[in-house]
Amino acid sequence: xxxxxxxxxxxxxxxxxxxxxxxxxxxxxxxxxxxxxxxxxxxxxxxxxxxxxxxxxxxxxxxxxxxxxxxxxxxxxxxxxxxxxxxxxxxxxxxxxxxxxxxxxxxxxxxxxxxxxxxxxxxxxxxxxxxxxxxxxxxxxxxxxxxxxxxxxxxxxxxxxxxxxxxxxxxxxxxxxxxxxxxxxxxxxxxxxxxxxxxxxxxxxxxxxxxxxxxxxxxxxxxxxxxxxxxxxxxxxxxxxxxxxxxxxxxxxxxxxxxxxxxxxxxxxxxxxxxxxxxxxxxxxxxxxxxxxxxxxxxxxxxxxxxxxxxxxxxxxxxxxxxxxxxxxxxxxxxxxxxxxxxxxxxxxxxxxxxxxxxxxxxxxxxxxxxxxxxxxxxxxxxxxxxxxxxxxxxxxxxxxxxxxxxxxxxxxxxxxxxxxxxxxxxxxxxxxxxxxxxxxxxxxxxxxxxxxxxxxxxxxxxxxxxxxxxxxxxxxxxxxxxxxxxxxxxxxxxxxxxxxxxxxxxxxx
Amino acid sequence: xxxxxxxxxxxxxxxxxxxxxxxxxxxxxxxxxxxxxxxxxxxxxxxxxxxxxxxxxxxxxxxxxxxxxxxxxxxxxxxxxxxxxxxxxxxxxxxxxxxxxxxxxxxxxxxxxxxxxxxxxxxxxxxxxxxxxxxxxxxxxxxxxxxxxxxxxxxxxxxxxxxxxxxxxxxxxxxxxxxxxxxxxxxxxxxxxxxxxxxxxxxxxxxxxxxxxxxxxxxxxxxxxxxxxxxxxxxxxxxxxxxxxxxxxxxxxxxxxxxxxxxxxxxxxxxxxxxxxxxxxxxxxxxxxxxxxxxxxxxxxxxxxxxxxxxxxxxxxxxxxxxxxxxx
Numbered sequence: 001x002x003x004x005x006x007x008x009x010x011x012x013x014x015x016x017x018x019x020x021x022x023x024x025x026x027x028x029x030x031x032x033x034x035x036x037x038x039x040x041x042x043x044x045x046x047x048x049x050x051x052x053x054x055x056x057x058x059x060x061x062x063x064x065x066x067x068x069x070x071x072x073x074x075x076x077x078x079x080x081x082x083x084x085x086x087x088x089x090x091x092x093x094x095x096x097x098x099x100x101x102x103x104x105x106x107x108x109x110x111x112x113x114x115x116x117x118x119x120x121x122x123x124x125x126x127x128x129x130x131x132x133x134x135x136x137x138x139x140x141x142x143x144x145x146x147x148x149x150x151x152x153x154x155x156x157x158x159x160x161x162x163x164x165x166x167x168x169x170x171x172x173x174x175x176x177x178x179x180x181x182x183x184x185x186x187x188x189x190x191x192x193x194x195x196x197x198x199x200x201x202x203x204x205x206x207x208x209x210x211x212x213x214x215x216x217x218x219x220x221x222x223x224x225x226x227x228x229x230x231x232x233x234x235x236x237x238x239x240x241x242x243x244x245x246x247x248x249x250x251x252x253x254x255x256x257x258x259x260x261x262x263x264x265x266x267x268x269x270x271x272x273x274x275x276x277x278x279x280x281x282x283x284x285x286x287x288x289x290x291x292x293x294x295x296x297x298x299x300x301x302x303x304x305x306x307x308x309x310x311x312x313x314x315x316x317x318x319x320x321x322x323x324x325x326x327x328x329x330x331x332x333x334x335x336x337x338x339x340x341x342x343x344x345x346x347x348x349x350x351x352x353x354x355x356x357x358x359x360x361x362x363x364x365x366x367x368x369x370x371x372x373x374x375x376x377x378x379x380x381x382x383x384x385x386x387x388x389x390x391x392x393x394x395x396x397x398x399x400x401x402x403x404x405x406x407x408x409x410x411x412x413x414x415x416x417x418x419x420x421x422x423x424x425x426x427x428x429x430x431x432x433x434x435x436x437x438x439x440x441x442x443x444x445x446x447x448x449x450x451x452x453x454x455x456x457x458x459x460x461x462x463x464x465x466x467x468x469x470x471x472x473x474x475x476x477x478x479x480x481x482x483x484x485x486x487x488x489x490x491x492x493x494x495x496x497x498x499x500x501x502x503x504x505x506x507x508x509x510x
Numbered sequence: 511x512x513x514x515x516x517x518x519x520x521x522x523x524x525x526x527x528x529x530x531x532x533x534x535x536x537x538x539x540x541x542x543x544x545x546x547x548x549x550x551x552x553x554x555x556x557x558x559x560x561x562x563x564x565x566x567x568x569x570x571x572x573x574x575x576x577x578x579x580x581x582x583x584x585x586x587x588x589x590x591x592x593x594x595x596x597x598x599x600x601x602x603x604x605x606x607x608x609x610x611x612x613x614x615x616x617x618x619x620x621x622x623x624x625x626x627x628x629x630x631x632x633x634x635x636x637x638x639x640x641x642x643x644x645x646x647x648x649x650x651x652x653x654x655x656x657x658x659x660x661x662x663x664x665x666x667x668x669x670x671x672x673x674x675x676x677x678x679x680x681x682x683x684x685x686x687x688x689x690x691x692x693x694x695x696x697x698x699x700x701x702x703x704x705x706x707x708x709x710x711x712x713x714x715x716x717x718x719x720x721x722x723x724x725x726x727x728x729x730x731x732x733x734x735x736x737x738x739x740x741x742x743x744x745x746x747x748x749x750x751x752x753x754x755x756x757x758x759x760x761x762x763x764x765x766x767x768x769x770x771x772x773x774x775x776x777x778x779x780x781x782x783x784x785x786x787x788x789x790x791x792x793x794x795x796x797x798x799x800x801x802x803x804x805x806x807x808x809x810x811x812x813x814x815x816x817x818x819x820x821x822x823x824x825x826x827x828x829x830x831x832x833x834x835x836x837x838x
Contacts (some may be wrong), residue, residue, distance in 0.1 A: 079719035094711030094717040098777035099703070107703055108720050116698035158718075297614070 009034045009197045010166055015064035017050055024050040029223040030216055032197040037188065038202045039208045042218035043241050043441040045385055048201050051218065053169055056088045057081040085165035089172050093151045097144030102126035104143050105158045106338035134183050149176050156184065160191070164435060167191065167197045171439055172411045173207060185211055205234055219243055238493070242443050271461045274313060274432055276322030282308040285321045286487035288468060290461040295453065297493065298477025299501045305485035306465045310432045314346040315339040315462065336386055337510045340373055345423030349434040355419050358408030362400055362418050365407045370425045392421035396451055411443030420451070430461040437471055449475045454494055469498050482504060513535040523771030523824055524783045532794045533788055542733025542800040548676050554792040559681035560585065560747065561762060565784040566692035567736025568763040571731050577630035578730065581737040582619065582641030582759035584614050586752070587643040588741025593655035593751025596662060603661045611738045616672020617643065622725045624726035640760065647753030654752035657745065666746045681743045688736060692781040705729060709776025765813055767790055767819050790816070
């Protein structure tokens with residue numbers, strides 16, 4: 001097959017895919033040219049993931065055709081797609097934590113010697129493959145021993161190690177810090193130069209523009225258009241994704257929020273305060289204050305101890321120093337149940353594994369925490385459950401035909417809203433939100449942030465954690481800045497700029 | 511992150527099992543005269559050869575995160591089929607044995623297909639297989655059938671002399687060959703590594719493009735074949751076919767696999783560990799026999815305590831691993 005730059009290496013046309021009750025894709029289309037980076041953009045539920053699943057053989061389309069070069073292909077399973085030269089890195093890391101790093105890169109394509117797996121060569125190859133990504137780890141240890149960022153790099157190394165013509169990256173950067181993203185992009189630029197077509201799904205606009213040549217936008221499962229990145233201004237892109245015109249600068253702080261009238265209210269006793277709370281190996285002892293009606297943001301880079309702090313506050317990990325002051329009484333949470341009793345709710349970072357129960361309905365997911373707090377002997381009548389669920393679904397704008405749908409069928413943003421609803425149903429005094437906007441699109445992010453703020457103003461204290469500094473700046477009344485598992489400062493949220501936070505983070509080095 | 515380490519933590523349960531075996535054997539050597547002899551050790555192999563064979567098949571099943579409850583019943587069925595064909599129909603051993611293996615493989619493959627194609631729970635499917643095979647025994651005969659065939663007697667009584675007066679039986683050779691095959695399959699073939707991948711995370715294994723369905727069917731086929739081979743070994747050992755043979759052996763096999771350091775949830779463990787697991791069960795039995803005053807049910811009590819201790823150990827190791835990571 002002759003590949004030239006004017007002929008697409010991949011062409012998907014008229015792809016339809018129906019799931020029970022939803023038209024996930026209708027007449028979706030996508031073209032990929034060799035040696036280009038192509039961003040696939042769209043809101044949650046726009047059909048990006050489904051389109052990728054169709055391409056990689058996870059789902060079979062109901063209609064439409066996929067052409068590789070000039071051949072019509074029907075990827076039947078992931079292995080088949082790999083043979084066709086389509087390799088994928090998924091958003092949630094799909095590797096085996098029990099296998100060694102080296103095996104995770106090469107399983108399915110082991111180097112063989114005398115009919116046996118050649119462990120020595122595989123490990124040498126793995127070291128080399130990871131070195132190309134600037135990752136230096138012991139490849140013979142199980143993957144589960146390493147943090148998420150390294151696992152993500154291993155997933156990428158695996159995808160790169162096949163002779164792929166097309167590399168699909170589904171949100172590859174959502175768990176990487178800036179250094180790692182930069183390194184990844186360097187590697188991808190090298191691949192691009194070799195003529196590999198890269199399909200890139202991301203919610204980060206900066207990355208889209210820094211890195212992609214061409215952009216395809218999907219909305220409601222339909223093809224909106226294909227654009228050269230250089231010709232499409234950011235606002236135009238967002239409007240195409242959302243389907244309507246929206247205000248300037250997505251993350252700009254609403255103006256009425258910036259006046260300092262709240263400052264006076266912040267002098268009273270806090271609702272909760274962490275005093276010297278810490279755990280060896282997780283977080284250095286730190287002080288934090290949570291006030292009713294206030295959002296405290298936690299700023300810091302990946303690995304700075306944000307999630308660890310949240311886990312201590314909620315009693316998931318037991319602190320070995322300090323305590324939490326709950327309105328006068330000093331407490332040491334031994335388990336999440338203690339924290340819940342004290343009136344704290346927690347939306348975890350990884351909503352797939354720690355948050356939603358995918359098989360249960362939205363209603364059941366929403367009343368879960370409330371029922372747990374009441375105990376199993378005080379069953380909430382179904383009618384009452386429906387009332388609570390319907391009220392919160394309306395209040396938070398969860399997009400679903402009804403509350404009885406399995407939550408797993410909702411898009412990421414709507415799942416996140418349902419999780420918020422779960423904790424709001426328990427009417428907590430304080431809510432910890434760990435990365436509530438991760439992996440969801442810009443419009444839904446804004447919606448969630450505004451909702452957080454609105455709930456907060458009703459008298460809830462909120463701890464807001466996000467790896468995107470702009471989001472933390474947007475919603476927080478105060479921002480506690482972490483560096484290397486240590487609190488390095490606290491700044492007022494109103495009028496704060498990213499550089500103020502980064503100055504604190506950089507502080508010690510200067 | 512430190513690149514130097516003395517020991518792969520996954521090896522620790524195996525090391526503990528091996529050490530425990532040496533200690534138990536050592537205790538026997540001190541406590542009972544005549545215990546410390548190479549023939550006592552070899553007898554452990556001779557008397558437990560069938561358990562070794564089933565345990566190897568079971569290891570691979572458990573490594574995928576599955577379970578096979580049908581093994582004991584398949585053993586009984588194979589002893590019945592063998593005895594009946596040999597005694598009542600005078601079929602030669604070289605026809606009967608391959609036929610038995612085919613029955614076991616077919617049984618396993620059928621269960622594997624049900625588990626894969628219909629997404630059924632391995633526990634329920636193999637429980638069904640267990641009742642079915644046990645029931646089929648009584649279709650052949652409700653009584654025990656003694657084997658008097660000269661070829662069978664010759665194989666059963668054949669002693670392979672090692673050094674001095676020490677010997678092993680043909681069964682031991684079969685068992686050790688199965689161990690070697692199991693270790694080779696698990697650690698040096700694509701099939702084996704796919705088994706570990708499925709046990710680690712089946713969904714990931716599918717998304718990595720691994721042949722998950724084929725591997726699962728093959729694993730149950732392998733276990734079925736191992737059970738049938740164990741049935742052949744039992745036939746040589748007992749020289750009879752009976753529907754009550756190998757009652758509850760599936761549980762012994764599972765115990766041996768877990769004590770051998772394999773995680774019941776799959777994905778972690780060493781096939782060779784199951785051999786050591788069986789040897790521990792064997793040595794406990796020998797100790798109780800040598801003692802003479804204890805009822806044989808004490809074996810069960812000891813095994814029960816050991817099982818719980820090993821599950822605790824594995825949980826402790828998981829915990830330790832996480833702490834290590836947090837500190838790094």
